[in-house]
Amino acid sequence: MNTNVQTSGIKSGLEGIPAAETALSHVVGAAGELILCGAHLKDFAAAHSFESAAALFWGTAQDEAPMAEEQVRAGLGAARAAAFARLGALLPSFEGLSLSEALRLGLAAVPEEDAPHIAVTGAIPVILAAAARAKEGKAPLAPDASLPHAADFLRMLRGEPASEAEVTALTTYLVTVMDHGMNASTFTARVIASTGAGLTWAALGGFAALTGPLHGGAPEPVLNMLEEVGTPARAESWVAGELEKGERLMGFGHRIYKVRDPRADVLKAALERLSPSGEKLALARAVEEAALAALKRHKPDRPLETNVEFYTAMLLDGLALPRAGFTPVFAMGRVVGWTAHAMEQQRTGRLIRPASLYVGRKPVREEWR
Ligand code: COA
Numbered sequence: 001m002n003t004n005v006q007t008s009g010i011k012s013g014l015e016g017i018p019a020a021e022t023a024l025s026h027v028v029g030a031a032g033e034l035i036l037c038g039a040h041l042k043d044f045a046a047a048h049s050f051e052s053a054a055a056l057f058w059g060t061a062q063d064e065a066p067m068a069e070e071q072v073r074a075g076l077g078a079a080r081a082a083a084f085a086r087l088g089a090l091l092p093s094f095e096g097l098s099l100s101e102a103l104r105l106g107l108a109a110v111p112e113e114d115a116p117h118i119a120v121t122g123a124i125p126v127i128l129a130a131a132a133r134a135k136e137g138k139a140p141l142a143p144d145a146s147l148p149h150a151a152d153f154l155r156m157l158r159g160e161p162a163s164e165a166e167v168t169a170l171t172t173y174l175v176t177v178m179d180h181g182m183n184a185s186t187f188t189a190r191v192i193a194s195t196g197a198g199l200t201w202a203a204l205g206g207f208a209a210l211t212g213p214l215h216g217g218a219p220e221p222v223l224n225m226l227e228e229v230g231t232p233a234r235a236e237s238w239v240a241g242e243l244e245k246g247e248r249l250m251g252f253g254h255r256i257y258k259v260r261d262p263r264a265d266v267l268k269a270a271l272e273r274l275s276p277s278g279e280k281l282a283l284a285r286a287v288e289e290a291a292l293a294a295l296k297r298h299k300p301d302r303p304l305e306t307n308v309e310f311y312t313a314m315l316l317d318g319l320a321l322p323r324a325g326f327t328p329v330f331a332m333g334r335v336v337g338w339t340a341h342a343m344e345q346q347r348t349g350r351l352i353r354p355a356s357l358y359v360g361r362k363p364v365r366e367e368w369r
Pocket residue numbers: 002003004013213214215216218247248249250251252253254255256299302304307308309
């Protein structure tokens with residue numbers, strides 16, 4: 001199927017069509033820039049904790065001053081505790097489900113109460129950690145409300161505190177992926193919010209859209225790809241073989257960026273700080289180099305560069321997170337964007353309801369039969 005075909009004057013995939021006004025983020029595809037609440041990604045990621053970044057997104061969405069970082073930290077701590085209290089009834093149903101399916105189920109159980117954006121954001125690490133531990137036959141661990149969000153997630157998952165370097169790396173990741181213009185899951189969240197449905201519904205819909213391999217489901221395949229390549233020496237021939245078979249290289253290409261995705265650089269730097277001399281890093285560098293050269297030859301007219309998923313895969317693997325949990329961990333950061341966009345959309349009070357072009361058969365008039 002050629003996905004670039006434009007049928008009946010419709011821009012396929014709604015490419016380049018603005019669907020909302022937002023003060024939350026801006027992707028400048030031609031320049032490879034991402035602006036988050038008025039700051040360039042690199043500066044934003046260096047300046048913010050998860051909590052202060054979330055406060056800024058939620059404040060901007062409501063056109064209000066951001067809550068204090070400590071207030072968000074306390075709110076998220078309470079939300080994690082509330083999510084843990086709901087776990088008992090849910091845990092038996094996690095059996096046989098993937099981590100994404102368990103998160104889908106857990107998110108569906110979050111009540112639409114006061115501050116639903118905080119409730120749903122706090123719930124994700126609790127559900128994910130519990131579901132991952134259940135797969136290893138381990139009981140869930142209660143959250144520690146005094147810890148930062150990323151630190152508590154790693155502790156609940158592993159059963160022991162993570163190092164400062166690991167918490168910093170995960171925080172950088174979560175803040176880096178918090179929002180990204182009108183991506184598919186954010187658009188989904190805004191459509192849901194525009195109907196007047198609440199923020200937890202918008203977040204659940206956003207997560208559903210995120211799970212596809214063309215959006216947030218790519219990091220796991222990236223890691224599988226690196227494993228298949230095996231050694232830097234095999235990178236060139238493996239990449240060429242895949243493109244010959246008509247396969248897409250996971251972690252490359254982007255709808256908006258026509259140059260390198262700026263998130264890839266921030267995550268690569270975070271990975272280099274976390275494991276500066278790792279063998280995997282050398283393999284990733286070799287695959288990236290081979291892929292970029294091969295893609296240039298393969299599609300000379302279509303710039304295909306490294307996207308966020310490539311180094312996401314490496315970073316999350318470096319944190320020893322379970323591979324099947326990569327998409328839910330993405331959701332742990334992006335949920336702030338979904339809920340902020342949903343609030344911003346609700347403020348417009350306008351239902352999103354585009355038109356379609358009918359290309360089906362016309363009814364035949366009775367007298368022509
Ligand atoms: N590897 C090989 N070829 C690729 C490619 C990739 N990663 N990404 C795009 N292409 C090719 C397509 O096959 C298409 O070729 P065609 O014109 O012969 O059909 C052409 O480049 C244009 O691709 P298109 O699907 O129109 O681009 P898009 O803007 O719709 O897609 C992605 C963007 C991200 C969906 C796409 O680049 C992709 O599938 N990447 C791999 C998955 C991935 O990394 N996803 C995470 C995104 S953050």
